[in-house]
Amino acid sequence: METNLILEGFKFMVLGMGTVFMFLIVLIFMMNMMSKIVHKYFPEPQVDINPPVANKQDNKKVIAAITAAIAHHRQS
Amino acid sequence: MKAILLKLLALFMLFSINSAFANEHNAVAMEKASTHKEENYQSKPFSEMIEGFLESTGIVALVNPDPDELNAKGEKMSDFHKGLGRVIMIFVTFLLFWLAIAKGFEPLLLLPIAFGGLLANIPVAGIAGEHGFLGVIYNMGLSNEMFPIIIFMGVGAMTDFGPLLSNPKTALLGGAAQFGIFGTLVGAVALSQAGFVDFTLQQASAISIIGGADGPTSIFIATKLAPELLGAIAVASYSYMAMVPIIQPPIMKALTTEEERKIKMTTLRHVSRLEKLVFPILVLLLAILVLPESTPLIGAFMFGNFLKESGVVERLNDTLQNALINIVTIFLGLGVGSKLAADQFLVPDTMFIMVLGIVAFSVGTAAGVLMAKLMNLFPGHKINPLIGSAGVSAVPMAARVSNKVGMEYDRSNMLLMHAMGPNVAGVIGSAVAAGVLISLFQ
Structure with a gap:
């Protein structure tokens, strides 16, 4: 026991x-x-790839805008 | 079949006797009330009133206790437990206040427990008795194991299984640390074998679950297997959990070499949302198949976690994590505190429970670290043995301790997330261990 x-x-x-x-x-x-x-x-949907693409496009637009602004500035 | 029928019959008889007794009790109470009404208030001389009042003070009750006073269970108490014992217990609760406030030892639970203990030791008022409010709280949610289950839901909603899912094999560390439970179980029965104490197997099991380092689980098991030891077990469990940063590091350092402590672990991979969502169901399914006795704890835990990971019931998740767990913590603390009454706490058993509790913690820590070293003998990614100590649940304190000790030797070595894996596995492990213990006593 x-x-x-x-x-x-x-x-x-x-x-x-x-x-x-x-x-x-x-x-x-x-x-x-x-x-x-x-x-x-x-x-999972690859979220990481899409935003950079969008960014690139955005960047292009921004660059275009800046270039245009600079050109405009130089002209005037 | 016959046995079940017999049991049912016995249960039925028990109930009928109980109800008969209750009826009698009610009748007596009614009689008392009616005579009371007829008596009304009688004018007494002022000196007699003062005398009567003085006799009802706490001082008199402590110095010269009422010989017929009964404890919460309706048993007679010794004079020591009615007088000096209560004074001692009141000072013990002051000590707990100090630990909680000045030292920051799990104040969320230790403060309600200590204050409940203070209230439970007041003479005459009988707050922890059947009809006192602490007694009512105890019967409402502790004697039926309700509060620990609700706490478990909240803990589930706060738990992130991501680190475990990204490195599943660390779950073994959480398993090894449960050795603290069963090692202490053997220690407790050995103690009673040697004649120091008289613990039954049930009581020994309830004490050893302190090694699971999981407050709600300890309370759940204690109320199920040894309710008379609940106060001491809960206090030991929560105060040792708070002392994890003091208890663990020496053991971790003693069992590892400096190189081992500097091991860097590979970064954890990303865990998808679906994995996190499936995991609670997976664990619950496994528990259902292997050990249904553990499903009250695991089920509640996984319910909370599932709500959180589902991401569509943010309101419920928020309530579980905050409002509900806070409310229940208050009740749980006060209910446990009611078991700090002198006649239940100031017994030699308490001292042994305290000692066995710290042994359980230490053994669990050591087993986790040693398991990590054992796993490093096999090929595969190396594991820093410091995260082994996190296997003793105590979320997230134990994981923080692993991280802190690791940083002492290499400032850049972040072990926190790695340690969370064994940490949450430890919670599952101790719930499983609890289920085994319950199933053994069925």
Whole structure:
């Protein structure tokens, strides 16, 4: 009866740590799999590429405006 | 089948006895009330009034306690717990005030707990009793494990699983740190085996969950498995959580070499919104399949997180993160404080709980660091072992500690986001550990 208690404690430990690790290991696999699926089939719209294009166009307009302004200034 | 039927029958009988008892109680109360009305107010000589008033003061109640006074559970108390014990507990709550205000130890919870403790130790008023307001708060949301669950929703809404998703294997560190729970469980039963204390397996489990470094989980388990130890467990849990910056660094430094502490980790990759949205459902599904006992905690946690990541219920998310968690924190603190009554706190068990609690924290920290070192033996990206200590939940304090210790050795080494991975995995890990403990006692 007396020795039982510590033995029980060890049983709890093995079962508990086993479950925690198993849970997390399966979770890691699921996370990796999920990431692959998401990246393959549902890639995020590439927001990073569009703005620079818009910027370039904007820049061109700005440059044109500045050039025009300078030209105008020189003329006058 | 037969056993279930028997249990149902027993439950039914218990209820009927209870209700009969309650009826009797009501009848007595009614009788009392009616006689009271008939008596009305009787004029008394002034000297008698003064005498009667003096006898009802707190000083008299503390020095010369009422022999028939009962505690919150309706049991008789010793004279020590009615007199000097209360005075000592009031000073203990002052100490907690000081820790919370001057030292900044988790003031959000420690202050309500300490003030609840102060109120619970007032003689005569019986604030922590069945009909006192602390008792009502306790029965409203603590004895049925409601408040910790709501807190968990709020914590879920505040949690960002991004760092974990971008480096999933750090979840193992959060698992290893749960060794603090089960190591301490063995320690607690060994102590009672050696005859120092008399902890049952339930009580030992409730104490060891302090090693999960997760306040709501500790309270959840304590109310389920050992409500009589709730006060000490909650106070130990929250005060050690606040002491993480003091407890952890020496252990982390002792177990690592200088080179290991300087390891730089690869930058975290970007995590898409869809990944973050799917993750809470993924964890919950896994919990449902593996360990349904853990789903109250994990379910609430993931509910909060799902609301946040969905991005379409900003109002609910905001309420969970702010208004709701604040309100419930007040109630939770006061309810736990009601368990700081002298007759429940000033017992030898409390001292052992405090000691076992700090052992649990230290073992968890060490296990996390050692696990990181073990993982570095395998090929792949190296892990800085300092983030292993963050596996003991205590979000986000433990992660900040990892970052701070790392910066001491290399100013440019930012570990905070890397440490958040094991940190949030630790929350999941301790909820799973809690589920295992509950399922073992079913």
